[in-house]
Ligand SMILES: Cc1cc2nc3c(=O)[nH]c(=O)nc-3n(C[C@H](O)[C@H](O)[C@H](O)COP(=O)(O)OP(=O)(O)OC[C@H]3O[C@@H](n4cnc5c(N)ncnc54)[C@H](O)[C@@H]3O)c2cc1C
Ligand code: FES
């Protein structure tokens with residue numbers, strides 16, 4: 292059973308901010324509801340004390356996808372279907388498009404939103420790795436503040452973010468990647484699969500001939516939250532993308548992931564899988 | 580309790596309801612539209628699929644108050660009086676209905692697909708029904724029925 296909860300349907304952002312600034316009640320934003328409603332039903336303690344749900348699906352300020360000052364600005368409550376079918380996303384953000392296509396089912400993608408994905412911040416939130424390699428920043432508002440921070444900074448731990456109770460994420464901004472960058476998204480395993488047998492990777496890189504000018508690497512699901520690997524990225528910059536090198540990069544990534552998770556993996560299985568999948572992915576991108 | 584107004588199968592309706600009951604329960608209990616089924620209750624099986632503003636959605640994941648002013652179509656809304664919709668006829672003809680539990684939702688997913696994309700490829704059909712579980716048919720007959728529906732609907 293879903294407990295009896297009041298639901299507000301505000302019409303504009305100011306109304307939302309006004310509602311959220313009232314700290315007397317336990318408010319929770321609801322967008323697609325795919326995490327909130329299943330969470331309420333399963334009596335998850337992240338949702339159990341909710342007294343009022345604030346539906347943000349009719350707020351123009353958090354909808355729509357457009358180019359603004361060299362950035363692509365995606366409304367926080369854009370559904371995955373809206374993102375998938377958007378021409379700007381198709382031409383400028385193929386890695387995000389590919390990540391979005393792997394999510395749930397059509398029924399889920401018709402409702403689930405992009406901000407819902409990373410505010411919930413499950414280890415397996417599939418758009419996070421793509422957004423991280425694109426250096427996404429997010430706009431956050433409350434009645435008396437407005438800030439823009441990197442997604443990386445926003446995400447703090449599994450199911451934990453910097454979001455305060457009176458705040459809403461309004462936009463996700465992504466600098467338009469130069470056309471010289473190539474990349475890919477990779478996902479192994481279903482959501483329902485045991486967490487640790489799942490993997491997501493996103494890579495965005497610029498090659499000069501065979502030389503790696505710059506590379507951005509993110510992994511999710513195998514890590515506690517979606518994560519970039521700055522040391523690895525620095526190490527790879529300027530190197531020849533030959534078979535030996537991408538093999539060694541894949542093997543280093545596996546070691547980094549182990550360090551991060553502190554997990555004692557049954558390494559005969561998982562470590563080689565991670566390394567092999569990442570190696571194959573780099574091979575595809577660099578067409579080796 | 581709230582007074583909820585929305586468009587149901589083409590007609591404007593008003594109903595008094597708890598705001599946080601699921602659309603699934605609203606349809607079944609207040610409107611007796613029992614073609615909408617509950618399988619898993621958590622978005623996995625698709626048996627509860629309805630169309631909201633033309634798009635296939637899981638009615639087990641939508642709360643009543645959220646549909647204010649929206650347009651909802653259930654399986655009962657796509658027939659023409661007592662005459663089955665062409666997609667339903669093809670489902671029967673091609674053996675795509677066995678126990679029938681998944682069928683209303685499956686037909687609605689097909690309906691939404693063919694509205695947006697009258698000539699889908701097999702891959703596109705598979706993607707459109709990937710969120711609808713069927714434990715009986717093995718999907719082959721369903722895909723065939725949708726394919727044949729597309730042919731018939733575009734031939735007019
Ligand atoms: C059957 C099923 C399959 C799924 N498959 C996948 C999958 O393959 N990959 C994947 O990554 N996820 C998957 N999910 C999880 C889920 O669909 C996504 O995480 C989705 O993006 C959540 O978005 P939403 O709009 O539905 O969030 P909601 O449930 O509406 O909200 C989630 C959380 O975010 C908060 N929130 C939402 N919008 C904002 C905002 N603008 N500002 C501040 N806070 C906000 C809410 O308060 C809540 O805490 C699946 C879920 C289901 C039920
Ligand atoms: S009952 Fe809604 S998806 Fe299974």
Ligand code: FES
Pocket residue numbers: 675676677678679680681682712713714715716
């Ligand atoms: S016909 Fe029985 S579940 Fe599909």
